[in-house]
Amino acid sequence: KAGVTQTPRYLIKTRGQQVTLSCSPISGHRSVSWYQQTPGQGLQFLFEYFSETQRNKGNFPGRFSGRQFSNSRSEMNVSTLELGDSALYLCASSLGGSKGTFGSGTRLTVV
């Protein structure tokens, strides 16, 4: 059974640009959650999608958005990038509230 796939693994962007990250969940998993991990703030919840609907949202500005497609793949978009957005972005897939399996993450560097 394939795991959670996140692409790209690494990304370097300039301030003001926008970025789109992708997450393909484990087959059969309908829930995809996104987290931001930084040394200072740790792991912080961004949002969760379940069956193409945003079910939960964390305390991040509107520049952070996401969506989920009918095949459960999810994308996360960050617009008008700031230096503080540099982080490891992780997605986790689950059957819905149970054991979450994380992908390897996308390391975003904003310069």
Added chain:
Amino acid sequence: QQPVQSPQAVILREGEDAVINCSSSKALYSVHWYRQKHGEAPIFLMILLKGGEQKGHDKISASFNEKKQQSSLYLTASQLSYSGTYFCGTAPIQGAQKLVFGQGTRLTINP
């Protein structure tokens, strides 16, 4: 509100035991434990549910005290492979993959 993990770091010799605590000021439905090694994705260890009993596999087990809103992770006869940062993620309701993670406990196992 973020759960509080203690200790923040611990260094052990191989074969020694460790206990990591996770305390929340909010009522919890579940506590999820993960281990993350440097540069890798967090790996799921176990879930403790409200009303559930202590869980464990191999030499890693955990408990959940509902009255205290506290969970403890027990590692017995630690192995070198147990090194990493341990996170607890808490959820106040059933069915949502919106976890609030503690700051992590860094565990180092020396030969």
